[in-house]
Amino acid sequence: MRKPAPKGPRTAPATRHAATSRPGPRPAAKPRPTQAQAKPRAGTQAKTAPRPAARPAAQGQERLQKILAAAGIDSRRACEQIILDGRVQVNGKTVTELGTRADPRRDEITVDLIPIHKEAPVYILMNKPKGYVTTVRDDQGRPTVMALLKGVPGRLYPVGRLDFNSEGLLLMTNDGALAQVLMGPEHEIPKVYLVKVHRTPKPELMKELQEGFLLSGRRLKPCHIEVAEKGDNPWLKVTLTEGKNQQIRRMFAAVGHPVSKLRRVQFGPLADQFLKPGAWRFLSPQEIAAIKSL
Numbered sequence: 001m002r003k004p005a006p007k008g009p010r011t012a013p014a015t016r017h018a019a020t021s022r023p024g025p026r027p028a029a030k031p032r033p034t035q036a037q038a039k040p041r042a043g044t045q046a047k048t049a050p051r052p053a054a055r056p057a058a059q060g061q062e063r064l065q066k067i068l069a070a071a072g073i074d075s076r077r078a079c080e081q082i083i084l085d086g087r088v089q090v091n092g093k094t095v096t097e098l099g100t101r102a103d104p105r106r107d108e109i110t111v112d113l114i115p116i117h118k119e120a121p122v123y124i125l126m127n128k129p130k131g132y133v134t135t136v137r138d139d140q141g142r143p144t145v146m147a148l149l150k151g152v153p154g155r156l157y158p159v160g161r162l163d164f165n166s167e168g169l170l171l172m173t174n175d176g177a178l179a180q181v182l183m184g185p186e187h188e189i190p191k192v193y194l195v196k197v198h199r200t201p202k203p204e205l206m207k208e209l210q211e212g213f214l215l216s217g218r219r220l221k222p223c224h225i226e227v228a229e230k231g232d233n234p235w236l237k238v239t240l241t242e243g244k245n246q247q248i249r250r251m252f253a254a255v256g257h258p259v260s261k262l263r264r265v266q267f268g269p270l271a272d273q274f275l276k277p278g279a280w281r282f283l284s285p286q287e288i289a290a291i292k293s294l
Contacts, residue, residue, distance in 0.1 A: 061101040064088065067109060069176020071116040072155040074136070076180045087112050119154045123288050124172040125270055126158075129277035130165055134158045145170060148278055159183060160191070160267065163246055167277055168193070168264025171291075181294060182268065188221075188241035189294060192266035194228060195236045195248055197257040205255055213251050220247065233260065268294055 068079040068088070080098055082088060088095050089110045090102050102109055109116050128134065132145050136157050145158055149172065159171040159179045173179060182189055201209070212222045221242045229235035238248055249259045265271060269290040275281065283291075 061103050064090070064095060064100045064102055064109070065098065066176070067102060067104045068111065068116065069179070070118055071104075072119045072122075072157075072174030072176075073111055073116060074155075074157050074176070075159070075183065076176045077183070078157070079176065082111065089113065119174055121175045122152070122154055122156060122173060123175065123283040123291075124149070124152065124156065124280050125272060125275065125283055125287075126170045126172055126280035127272070127275040127277050128162050128167055128170045130167050133164050134160070134162045134170065145172070148280065161243055161245065162264060163249075166262040166264070168262075169267045169270060169272065169275070170264075171267055171270065172280070178292060182291070183243075185242050187294065189268045190266070191240050191243065191264060191268070192271075193238045193240070193248060194261075194263045194265055195238050195252070195259055196233060196261035197236060197252050197259055198233055199257055200227070200230075200232075200234050201252075201255065201257050205257075209251060209255065213254075215244075215247070215251055215254060220244070220251070 064083060065076050065079040068074070068082065069076040073079055074082065083098060083100070084096060086094050086096050089108075090100070091108050104116075104118065126145065126148060128145055128148075131143065132148065133142050135144050136146055138144050142164065146156075149156060154174055156172045156174050157179070159173060159182050162168060162170055171182065181187055206225055210223055210225050213220050221240075223241070224239040226237050227234055228237040240247065244250075248262060252259050265273070270283070270287060272281075
């Protein structure tokens with residue numbers, strides 16, 4: 001008679017849950033995926049994943065802020081804020097998303113429910129006097145430079161800044177594309193000012209101001225300063241390529257030489273020593289060509 005085979009350890013059926021199986025040899029570990037094979041975590045995007053292609057614009061469509069600026073509503077940057085404020089409608093529907101496109105020839109575009117229309121470009125050089133703010137409207141009720149433009153049709157707006165107590169040359173236009181270029185810091189359009197300060201700064205201080213002065217924790221771009229008229233309280237000629245808020249007044253006040261008078265005498269290629277404070281004139285074709293070539 002054949003002897004029965006010795007009983008060995010029972011193994012769980014392959015279909016039985018792991019929790020009911022008896023300990024046994026561990027299965028061989030699967031090789032980890034390489035870095036190239038690894039999947040990105042949820043909520044992240046692989047660095048090598050290409051971005052979706054931008055949706056092509058339909059023929060004749062432009063960005064809404066560009067259309068508004070071209071229609072003389074305001075500068076392109078200001079028109080972006082007008083859109084975000086919910087003041088713009090396209091075909092009766094309010095639009096608040098930047099980058100929205102429309103066709104100015106086919107779509108009905110309104111601002112504050114008033115239809116826009118493309119105006120002929122206007123370029124005006126003004127000599128701003130003291131006592132006016134360089135805005136279209138002022139929440140404090142102060143007079144704006146718009147009050148000086150009498151008999152000029154269309155909606156114009158000032159390009160650049162001149163504070164309430166400053167005077168000098170100011171460009172007024174409804175050309176939003178040009179305004180964007182002239183105000184963009186990357187274009188570094190030179191602006192020349194005559195500045196009357198208290199006492200003459202020392203040469204080493206003048207050098208510090210010219211080489212990129214540190215103001216309120218931020219480094220300014222280099223500028224040029226020279227003495228235009230000597231005296232106990234001299235006139236300095238300052239050329240800037242940027243336009244921080246009240247930059248000249250703040251930088252001279254920071255070094256103990258406060259500004260008592262400030263006048264802009266040149267804006268890019270535009271200058272006119274005979275234009276009286278409060279007066280304005282249209283640019284000549286040569287001047288228009290010069291500012292558009294910047």
